[in-house]
Every structure is written in structure tokens, then in C-alpha cells.
Amino acid sequence: MSAPSVLPPCPAKPNCVSSQAPAADAGHYIEPLRFNGDPATAWARLRQALAAMPRTRIVEDSGQYLRAEATSRVFRFVDDLECLMDRDAGVIHVRSASRVGHGDMGVNRKRVEKLRALMGAGA
Numbered sequence: 001m002s003a004p005s006v007l008p009p010c011p012a013k014p015n016c017v018s019s020q021a022p023a024a025d026a027g028h029y030i031e032p033l034r035f036n037g038d039p040a041t042a043w044a045r046l047r048q049a050l051a052a053m054p055r056t057r058i059v060e061d062s063g064q065y066l067r068a069e070a071t072s073r074v075f076r077f078v079d080d081l082e083c084l085m086d087r088d089a090g091v092i093h094v095r096s097a098s099r100v101g102h103g104d105m106g107v108n109r110k111r112v113e114k115l116r117a118l119m120g121a122g123a
Contacts (some may be wrong), residue, residue, distance in 0.1 A: 003065035007082050007095040015104035016097035017112055032091035032114050033119060039087045042119075046083060046092060048104060049118035053111075056081070070096075070111060077101070081115075 014117040016027040019032035022068035035042035043063065050056055050068055064085040069078050077100060083091040094109035094115070 003062045004084065007084055007093055010095070010097060013102050015101060015108060016095070018095040018097075019091070019093045020095065030094065030109060031116075032089075032093045033083070033116055036090065038074055039085055042092065043085060045119050046115075048077045049115050050053075050081075053114065072107075079104075079111070080101050080109065088121075 007018055007020050010018050010021055010025075014027055016066075017028055017030040019030055021028035021030075024027050033042075033046070034047075040063075043066075046060070046066065047058065050058055053070070054075065055071040056063045056068055058066060064087075066083040068081040068083075070081055071078050077098065079096060079098050082095045088094060094112050096111050098104045098108065
């Protein structure tokens, strides 16, 4: 399977964030993960950060596109986290979305910010 060139858009529900959503869509937009230097090193740090996140497993990784599943502790809901490398822009685009329900109480936004913090700390 080849890597997508863009991440899927967020649905019209408040349980998804994406760095490829329009910036004017404050409910869905989140900053991409920025990096300096070697993209392969940034990708390795992404994988390391995901490994440090509880109940999160990588299910697909092409080296420029990654999909992980994050399972909630209590109700065992599965959310999807997708990352897409943009080497030229020095960013990893990110999308985190709930599979079920309407709202997420900010869980997807918090997940991406935790990932950002872990990558910055070298996981």
C-alpha cells in the first residue's frame, strides 16, 4: 500500500484534530510536528515517542506514513492517530480522531500535544 499524500479530513464532529485542517477551523486544526535536520531521525523519534505512550500501538509504517491505534483505559475505545512526513516543509502532519461517538473531551488534542512533548524530550 502506498502512502497517502494527504490525511483524511476531520468529520463534522468535535472528536478529531488535524494539522491539515484549515487554520480557520480552530476546533479541528492543530500545529504539525516540526523538526530540524534529518527526516529519518525525526521519524525515529516519532516512533520512539509513540512507543512511550500507554495503550498505543503502531499498525502501519511506510517510513513516511504511519498509523497507530490508541485504546482508552476504561471503555477500551480505539482512536486512530495518523502521521505523514513532509520532508520539504520540515514537518510531520498529524491527525488524531475517535472512531465512535461525537465528542472526545479534548482527548485527541491532548494526545497530539503529548506526542509533541515526547518528541521534544527525545521520548
